[in-house]
Amino acid sequence: MLWRLCALGSFLAVFFTAQLIRAADTPATTPQTTIEKSVNTTGGATATANETFAEAGRWRFGSDPTVWVMIFLFNLSLFVVLERIYVLRKAQGDTAGLVTYLTESLYKGINPPDIAKEAAEKKFGLEGKVAASALKGWEKGEHAMREYAEAALIAERRSLEKRLVILSTLGNNTPFIGLLGTVLGIMKAFRDMAEMGDSGPAVVMRGISEALIATAMGLAVAIPVVIAFNALSRAVQEKLSQAEEVSTLLRAIRLNQ
Numbered sequence: 001m002l003w004r005l006c007a008l009g010s011f012l013a014v015f016f017t018a019q020l021i022r023a024a025d026t027p028a029t030t031p032q033t034t035i036e037k038s039v040n041t042t043g044g045a046t047a048t049a050n051e052t053f054a055e056a057g058r059w060r061f062g063s064d065p066t067v068w069v070m071i072f073l074f075n076l077s078l079f080v081v082l083e084r085i086y087v088l089r090k091a092q093g094d095t096a097g098l099v100t101y102l103t104e105s106l107y108k109g110i111n112p113p114d115i116a117k118e119a120a121e122k123k124f125g126l127e128g129k130v131a132a133s134a135l136k137g138w139e140k141g142e143h144a145m146r147e148y149a150e151a152a153l154i155a156e157r158r159s160l161e162k163r164l165v166i167l168s169t170l171g172n173n174t175p176f177i178g179l180l181g182t183v184l185g186i187m188k189a190f191r192d193m194a195e196m197g198d199s200g201p202a203v204v205m206r207g208i209s210e211a212l213i214a215t216a217m218g219l220a221v222a223i224p225v226v227i228a229f230n231a232l233s234r235a236v237q238e239k240l241s242q243a244e245e246v247s248t249l250l251r252a253i254r255l256n257q
Contacts, residue, residue, distance in 0.1 A: 066181025070217040093125020112138040130243040149247035160236045171226035178218020185211025
């Protein structure tokens with residue numbers, strides 16, 4: 001399932017990238033531009049000015065390296081999100097069934113190691129692993145069970161939160177990368193205008209329009225990444241909270257016996 005989602009995400013990214021490149025490389029053939037070129041065939045300077053204005057609103061895809069950085073960061077964040085979703089799905093289990101099994105088995109007097117072995121099965125997910133760890137300290141008392149459960153929770157938290165720092169970093173810094181691309185693009189636009197002298201505002205207009213794409217792409221990458229990070233962090237906290245609830249229930253049963 002994971003490789004299918006990754007393949008789909010990569011295909012979509014490559015498809016839209018190819019469409020952008022195709023749109024950027026397609027020459028502008030508006031009727032107004034064609035008429036201006038045909039009328040001004042004898043005036044080289046006028047034709048050059050018209051071509052410059054025609055290019056003012058076009059964006060060349062490969063002109064800004066920041067755009068390629070954004071595409072790479074988007075694919076990286078997509079892979080991390082899909083991989084974390086896969087891990088969380090693997091950690092899911094029948095929590096209600098686990099609680100029922102644990103309470104009934106303990107009140108029936110079944111040996112705790114046998115209960116732990118059954119609870120650690122895949123069908124009970126992360127909560128079952130934590131419960132099995134807590135049952136290791138059953139004979140030594142409630143304090144030992146708490147320590148075993150906390151150790152298991154720390155290990156599971158480390159596993160579930162792995163690579164989430166990548167999403168956090170991208171969500172916080174991608175807009176600044178886009179802003180950097182915009183600043184560099186505007187600097188280049190003014191430099192081109194100074195070098196071309198009396199070519200008019202078309203040169204700087206084209207440069208600024210291309211530079212603003214970097215900021216737009218930075219925001220387009222950062223916003224879904226932040227949303228995904230918050231959603232995944234909440235899902236991790238819910239899973240750990242459920243596991244802690246099960247371990248607390250086991251300690252309560254131990255105290256009552």
